[in-house]
Amino acid sequence: MKTPENVVLHVADVHKNFGGLHALADIDLQVEEGKTHAIIGPNGAGKSTLLNVVIGRLAPTSGAVVFDGQVLTGKKPHEINQLGVSRVFQTPEIFTDLSVLQNVMTPAFAKRDGAFKVNIFRPLDDEKAVREEAEATLEDVGLIDRRAVGAGSLSRGDKRRLELAMCLIQKPRLLLLDEPTAGMSRHDTNTTIELLKKIKSRGMTKVIIEHDMHVVFSLADKISVLAGGRIIAEGLPADVRGNPRVQEAYLGGAH
Amino acid sequence: MDIFRLPRKDVITLALFSIVVLTMPIWLAPLGAAYPGLMQQFAIFAIFAVGFNILFGLTGYLSFGHAAFLGVGSYTAVWSFKLLTMDAIPALIFAIIMSGVFALAIGFVSLRRSGIYFSILTLAFAQMSYNLAYSVLTPITNGETALQLTSQDPRIIDMMFRDRLAGLPSPSLLGTSLGGYGGFYLCAAILLVVFFIAQKIFTSPFGMQLRAIKSNQTRMSYTGFNTRPYTLAAFVISGMYAGLAGGLLAVTDPLAGAERMQWTASGEVVLMTILGGVGTLLGPVIGAWLIKYMENIFSAFNARILADLFSWLPDGVQDGVVLVSSKFVGEGWKLTEGLVFVLVVVFLPGGIMEGTRRIKSLFGARRANRSASKEQLSTTAAE
Numbered sequence: 001m002k003t004p005e006n007v008v009l010h011v012a013d014v015h016k017n018f019g020g021l022h023a024l025a026d027i028d029l030q031v032e033e034g035k036t037h038a039i040i041g042p043n044g045a046g047k048s049t050l051l052n053v054v055i056g057r058l059a060p061t062s063g064a065v066v067f068d069g070q071v072l073t074g075k076k077p078h079e080i081n082q083l084g085v086s087r088v089f090q091t092p093e094i095f096t097d098l099s100v101l102q103n104v105m106t107p108a109f110a111k112r113d114g115a116f117k118v119n120i121f122r123p124l125d126d127e128k129a130v131r132e133e134a135e136a137t138l139e140d141v142g143l144i145d146r147r148a149v150g151a152g153s154l155s156r157g158d159k160r161r162l163e164l165a166m167c168l169i170q171k172p173r174l175l176l177l178d179e180p181t182a183g184m185s186r187h188d189t190n191t192t193i194e195l196l197k198k199i200k201s202r203g204m205t206k207v208i209i210e211h212d213m214h215v216v217f218s219l220a221d222k223i224s225v226l227a228g229g230r231i232i233a234e235g236l237p238a239d240v241r242g243n244p245r246v247q248e249a250y251l252g253g254a255h
Numbered sequence: 256m257d258i259f260r261l262p263r264k265d266v267i268t269l270a271l272f273s274i275v276v277l278t279m280p281i282w283l284a285p286l287g288a289a290y291p292g293l294m295q296q297f298a299i300f301a302i303f304a305v306g307f308n309i310l311f312g313l314t315g316y317l318s319f320g321h322a323a324f325l326g327v328g329s330y331t332a333v334w335s336f337k338l339l340t341m342d343a344i345p346a347l348i349f350a351i352i353m354s355g356v357f358a359l360a361i362g363f364v365s366l367r368r369s370g371i372y373f374s375i376l377t378l379a380f381a382q383m384s385y386n387l388a389y390s391v392l393t394p395i396t397n398g399e400t401a402l403q404l405t406s407q408d409p410r411i412i413d414m415m416f417r418d419r420l421a422g423l424p425s426p427s428l429l430g431t432s433l434g435g436y437g438g439f440y441l442c443a444a445i446l447l448v449v450f451f452i453a454q455k456i457f458t459s460p461f462g463m464q465l466r467a468i469k470s471n472q473t474r475m476s477y478t479g480f481n482t483r484p485y486t487l488a489a490f491v492i493s494g495m496y497a498g499l500a501g502g503l504l505a506v507t508d509p510l511a512g513a514e515r516m517q518w519t520a521s522g523e524v525v526l527m528t529i530l531g532g533v534g535t536l537l538g539p540v541i542g543a544w545l546i547k548y549m550e551n552i553f554s555a556f557n558a559r560i561l562a563d564l565f566s567w568l569p570d571g572v573q574d575g576v577v578l579v580s581s582k583f584v585g586e587g588w589k590l591t592e593g594l595v596f597v598l599v600v601v602f603l604p605g606g607i608m609e610g611t612r613r614i615k616s617l618f619g620a621r622r623a624n625r626s627a628s629k630e631q632l633s634t635t636a637a638e
Binding site: 055076077078081082086087089093094095096097098102105106107109110111113114115116117118119120121122123124125126127166170 | 257258260261262455456458459460461462463464466467469470471473474475476477478479480481482484485488
């Protein structure tokens, strides 16, 4: 398998079977450095399975995922994260028992100290640099006023923004977003789009799985359309929009 | 120096706690509990519970086998007395190391599972240790008769400096005998040191990471943390606390029996922690004191003391009250313990510490509002 130089994530010839079901077949996906790559498709097309394979939650039946020259397949979630891949989940995964600020400080320690360090000498209150960085990140996502409250008491939209902040503070090379605006109001969706556009200008590579066409066409540089576990079309947003096969698979399906 | 730094709130807590612990002989006197043997137990079981809470309170892993480490600590300390010297320092150091090694092995296997399966695994290991101490390991543990000192013990180091005296020696600290109050003040001083260490853990990034594991282990691993060594570190640290407590039990009374490892002993420390308040620093200490107080004082109450207590009631009523209340004291003190536990879990799930918090917020609602804006890093540690 050969990976072109500007490709940061290469999903190479991945198959995934669940029993007799071919959830993913012949997936070959190349995500270019600094680009926002959207994966769309009807329900059950295999989008989440694909993301789970990338992040190491599921092992592919065959094929490999290569990130920045390193094979991710078989690596543990924390190892993949330490290589520079962060993920926003479909249902926000945050630390509901910690304060909002602590939620954002925690990933900063993973970035600074690695996967394991018994860090008990300096009190948390004295970690000024980490704290300031966390506050700046919260400022970015618009949650700075809520920093002292327990993360469990946030609204669903705010939880998503918090999770995004937790990923952003790590300055990942690759950010995976699983339906970042699902269940959000139109207003919250637009705020999130603005936020993601803002990050985009910082050159972070992103893979977005999304149902909402409005979000996809606002953000994506490139779109891959997944249907029945296969990529049926790929290209610039304008090309994909006009592709009759896409319209058939996508609009003729659940949506 | 970073190593001695604590947030201000915790420095105040530590200062007040030190005063409370060191003045025990004064304030326990009116409660009828100011004798050294009981105060030693207060300090020792507080150490046990504080350590247990580092695992249970921070990571949420509920071990039902911590008494095994207590027992290992006791056996190790007694062997140190028998083989090397009657000095408490090597005995305690060996107790901590040995229980740490045991905790590493048991934790390594048990932490492969979480939730109820983890609890069952630790319980199984502890019961295994308990039964082994009674059977196969009799040469090391002396089985049912318990491991004791004898006048024939080698005590290599002691023998280099002085001749064998008639009768059994007693544990000492750098030449000073550790009877009565000496033993209490040693336990109290060690309690303060390990309480400080627990405060350091609670207020550190490591403590926050353990809490984060309790809150959402999935997010923790997708955040780049390898969670297994974190939980194992917490398990070993709390096992070492238990070993230290077991060592101190042997220092204050140099014998070690297998019943110290029984599941009831493991359950007791769970009760102490939940009663006082899981995840708080002072809660487990208060829980330990309350249960040890009930165990020793309530169980000594008899019908005559009750009759005196209720002598102000009319005769017929007095007899009735004494009859009913006598079921809750003396041999029936476990009934009281159970009732208190049920009431706390149902009405105050956060334990006694939650009770004090609620009372405080009733009185200081206005003040709290003012200081809330300052308190951005809500570390619950200082409580």
